[in-house]
Amino acid sequence: MNSLRLLLHQEVLGEMAGTRPRNLVSSMRYQAEDIDGALPFATEEDFRDALLFVSDNLALVEMWRTQLYQWDFESAPTWSDAEPRTPERRAHICLRLGIDLATAKLLEANAPIPALPKPVVIGTRFEPWYHARSLRFSRHGREGYWNNYRLLLARKHWSPEAVADLDAATDAVVERLADPSAPTAYQSKGLVVGYVQSGKTANFTGVVAKAVDAGYRLVIVLSGTLNLLRAQTQRRLDMELVGRENILRGAAEHDSDYRDDPAWIERRFLSFGDLPSVQGWFDIHRLTTRDNDYRSLQQGIYALEFEKREPALPLYDPVNLHRAAARLMVVKKNKTVLTRLVKDLRKIKTPLSEIPVLIIDDESDEASVNTTRVKPDSERTAINQSISDLLTMLPRAQYLGYTATPYANVFIDPSDTADVFPKDFLLSLERPHGYMGATDFHDIDATVAESERTYANSNEKAHVRDVVVTDSDDTAALISAVDMFVLAAAMKIYREDHGLGDGFFTHHTMLIHESSFVADHRELLARVSEVWWNADYSGPSGHARLRELFDTDVAAVSAARAEGYAVPAAFDELRPYIGPAVFRIGGDQNPIIVVNGDTALETGAADFDRRPIWKILIGGQKLSRGFTVEGLTVSYFRRRAGNMSALMQMGRWFGFRRGYRDLVRLYIGREESGPGKRTFDLYQMFEAICQDEDAFRQELRQYATMVDGEPQVTPAQVPPLVSQHLPLLPPTSKNKMYNARLVEVRSPGRWREPTAYPTLAADLRHNVDAWLPIIDELSTEPLEFAYHFPDGAAGHEMTALHATVSADRILAVLESVRWRAERQFAPDLEYLRSITADGDVTDWAVLCPCPNRSAPHLSIGSRTVPRWDRTRRRDPLFGAISYNWHRTIARRIAGALPDSGDPHTESFRTARRGAILLHPVVEPAHLTDIRPDGSIDPGHLALTFGFIAPSTAIGRDSRVVRFETTDSSTESAIVEAE
Structure with missing residues (x-):
């Protein structure tokens, strides 16, 4: 009986495939004439019954789900003017199918309207x-x-x-x-x-x-x-x-x-x-x-x-x-x-x-x-x-x-x-x-205090392990990484034995990437070989290390993030799988593969297509772009790069990790210092890349919206949307960054936070002097602000000093502020000039928030203000200084969010008012310069800020960016300060 129903719907959908939806009952009756015994199934009531009893009709439901999504996603059909992936489009489909409301609801239950956003196109x-x-x-x-x-x-x-x-x-x-x-x-x-x-x-x-x-x-x-x-x-x-x-x-x-x-x-x-x-x-x-x-x-x-x-x-x-x-x-x-x-x-x-x-x-x-x-x-x-x-x-x-x-x-x-x-x-x-990308290894804009982060709420805590090298000795970290690789292999075999089935994990790899030089690979091979052969994975010392790593790391992370996959209750339950894991990796006496030339591929050593590979890979350039390292679970990464593109492409730990996402670990170089060495932090560099990449994609998404049937920007106008900071890690090599300049960026209701503050003491003193009249007007006592989300989610709170300052005075301050990379703030300043001149902003709520309850304070002018301690992430750039929950309060004051439900916050909300968060930052090198009375030389203080213009301050027209063209042979769009 089910086979006849399935055959009938195969014919119906085959007839509709590639065309518009047509009346379902008429189509079923037409097709049933050529299928003996199918006529009783050619009714809408029978179709509803099939959708109700999904377990008995999985193939039929899958066919309909596939066809519905094709119609849902079609970009410009002649049969519907509704936007793709919307309830309106699905309603048009059901209307053309001629089905009643009950059937339509069953279809939606079995094939929910896709929530994935459309591709973003600038063209x-x-x-x-x-x-x-x-x-x-x-x-x-x-x-x-x-x-x-x-x-x-x-x-x-x-x-x-x-x-x-x-x-x-x-x-x-x-x-x-x-x-x-x-x-x-x-x-x-x-x-x-x-x-x-x-x-x-x-x-x-x-x-x-x-x-x-x-x-x-x-x-x-x-x-x-x-x-x-x-x-x-x-x-x-x-x-x-x-x-x-x-x-x-x-x-x-x-x-x-x-x-x-x-x-x-x-x-x-x-x-x-x-x-x-x-x-x-x-x-x-x-x-x-x-x-x-x-x-x-x-x-x-x-x-x-x-x-x-x-x-x-x-x-x-x-x-x-x-x-x-x-x-x-x-x-x-x-x-x-x-x-x-x-x-x-x-x-x-x-x-x-x-x-x-x-x-x-x-x-x-x-x-x-x-x-x-x-x-x-x-x-x-x-x-x-x-x-x-x-x-x-x-x-x-x-x-x-x-x-x-x-x-x-x-x-x-x-x-x-x-x-x-x-x-x-x-x-x-x-x-x-299902993709595990850069943001899955970082806690970008985390709302959880660092002291309260757990394996469940912190990506960094779950997946990232620091490699802090002293005197060029990373043996302890390397041993831990190899141990984790063995434990993860045992966990994979355990999961195959507990529901996933034999051979589910075809490949299991660890990648060690420290250098692109063959000589370095040769030395690294010797070190890793020594670690492997001295690991004693079949003896008591090896098992003791694995037990401790399981108890302190794997068990806790997997308990929080295993997504339903099997997790041993204790190490003793996993122990029988250690031997098979070690055998799969090194049973051929060759646990390590060096991939730094064609020879490795020609011998089949690193060919994932021709055999299962459970190995430790040592590589450089050949494994840093394009090539997929299958089954990658543990990454040991210490190689630096000169720009964002090169470093991001080295992130081979990104990808799809079905069945073992909780086992993924990144051992990454953190601050390295010592005689003749430069301090660096690869993890912070990747975090900065994440933020720059996300900002670029958000810009593209916003500007992809058509205005009056015309594109807001063309591809020729995209370069200025890329981060124009003056970083240690530029987006790409400098000889590729030229030809266009961003003149103005309009940001009504959007948070903007420049970060390229000066480093010269004279410039820092100038900025403090510029802000001093505003600081003197701040309240003497802080106020408790809050935002209560309408859906009942945990609210955001902020304690801050406050003042209300006219738009003209704020503009005068911002026009006088000095920068290390002036071009970074120039497009925002042009926008602020225009909305001030046009009256789109009449005043600003200036808030000086406390980073936490126990934050120390500074004396500046006539006020004692909260102190923020920050390190420049990429000389001379700070990262984002503000907190996400503080920005929520500012968004509400600027009208970018609905009513906060908090009387203090609402008392600052008026039409045409923007919000500024002011952060007096003392860098670590200058903490000892703070005097007993809480004051500090202004030349050692960076007064940083972020702002949200009123959500109604759209500007003179509906476009959000304005450009000018430069002569590509004479001028760079990325201007570096001396």
Whole structure:
């Protein structure tokens, strides 16, 4: 009976797939005429019964969930004007299905309206073409590479919502490419920004699938600068997009370049049943293989020649385009390889102007960017020149960069038409569900006092372990990290034995990253080997250490964060799994793999595709960008970098950690000091990166909103949205940061907190003098402020001195304040000038909050004020000084939050009033300079502040940013103070 119902709904949904929703009952009755015995199931009442008894109808519910999400996520359907992923869109779906309210509620219960936000796109206007003609590409029929890829992801246990989200994100990319069959050629250039190790490959695989379905016939994937990353990308595309039949092309199984690959042997590569061309669509010809990069082609360059059904028509004509085979190559960013490709393309007979080409540039901020400012007499860097040659000779080529660190790309000179600047669009992918990223290792804006943090409420406490090196001896920390690796391995085997099943954890790795130099790796190998072979994991001393580490670390963290996975009640329950764990790691007498050259990959030592790997990896550059270290659980990281992009790409501990998220540990270098050493703190550097990255994405999200049908910013105006601080760790290398300047940033109801305060005593004294008249007006006694959230969540409180000061006086102070990097505050100051002149702000509530109840105080002028002790995070920058719960009070006063429910807070709330939080900061080096009476030399005091302008202070128009263009050959957008 259930099988007939399932068959009926398969036919109904098959008919609706790729089209608009239609009347359900009519469709069921129509399909039931061709299915013997199915008519009793062709009623809405029967459908409701099936939705009520989900356990008996899982396959049917899954089918409907998948289809509903496709309709929910569709970006521009002709059948609904409601926004995607909204109750209004779902209501339109149910209305067109003709179902009653009870059925609609059951559908929503089984397929909740997706809450994931839409992709954020900064772009220019484009000519819609993709959705209007997408049905021609058989996106939801049996044919089509996208459809097969979508089905493969479902078989890999992607949720219907995740597949639908990928569908929407890839649509947002493909629709901004040029129409491959348009008579007039257009070269679109875009950039997709993801997170480190967050699934960018899945996105560009989906884009390639949709692009070839739409008519793109040459796909060039530029996959990093290393052989192992190129091979990893080639295999992924071959396995999930190209498929067995296109790989073999009639050859025997044992002739495949994947003949020794477990996934090939187990038939986990995509299969179409026969060559796509035999089934009425088109094949994909590989021009590179897993083991071989692009090589010069022989025999008249036949492999690159495109066949035409109608020779008199151009290749891009639909008559020819949709019958021609596509070509795919995955190549390294290597001058020799790319020169071969350019040379061969110039030899083929098919006019290059007729070929729709898609160039995917993975890790596009590495090697692709020209690091010389383009002048008439300047030369491009080698890889950039090769890419420029491709774009110049292929007028129908679309360039699409992928990166998690976009700063180098957005700083490219947009006036250079032959370069890879993303002139048409920049798309920011949302953080995927289940992803463990940078913020999961930090307590950004934590509202819990440090003394009250636990393994449950603190990411740092749960996952981060300090490596504080004295006299270059890190042996104790290294032993602890290796012990944790062994314990985590035992925990994984324990979980396999308690519900997850044998082989659930294919890989289990530890990464040690201290240097990129081969000589350092050799020395490190000796040290780690000594630690391993002296660990005594089968004896009493080893078990004693593991027991203590389990009791003091693993047990407590897993109890708080295991997410339902099995946790031993005591170490004795885990002890039987220690031996098998040690055997999996070192049973072959080779527990450590050094990955610093092609030899390691060629011998299969670090090839995650061909065998399970339970090893300690020692590496540098080859494991710091793009390459996925599978099963990574313990990271031991002590390598410094010169800029944000380089350091973030080294964060291999980011990724998906299904079944062992609670076991992930980061052993990271903290403050190192001593003779001849410079103090540094890698953990604080990563925290700063987190904040800068989040701020950049928030800016993109805000500016992606259209104003009067026009984009607020174009990609050419994105560079100023990147952090313009003067940091120890700039966003990217300085020779890529030029060409635009931010003049004004409007921030009604948004917290702004500059951090680039001066270091010279004379400048610090000047700032104290500027603020002194305001400080003298502060109340002599503090007031208790509070904010009570409407949903009953724990409220926020603040004790602060206070004053109300006119907008003109505050502006005069802010105009006189001195900075170490003046450019950082200049766009905010321009905004404050405009809203003061226009009367959008009439006065400011100046609050001087206490950091805590026991905070010491300072004497400044006629007032005793709370003292804040802070260290500059990245010379000369402070991090965020204010507390999140204090900012909540300021937001309410500025009208950015609803009623606080607190009379003191509400007494400060008036229309056109902003809020300023003032923080007198004494740095550690000057604490001893505080006099017995609580005063201090103003030259040792940094008066820092943050502000929230009134939420109504929008400015002269509805735009939120204003720019000016600079001459890229003479001026830098990032101006450093001397």
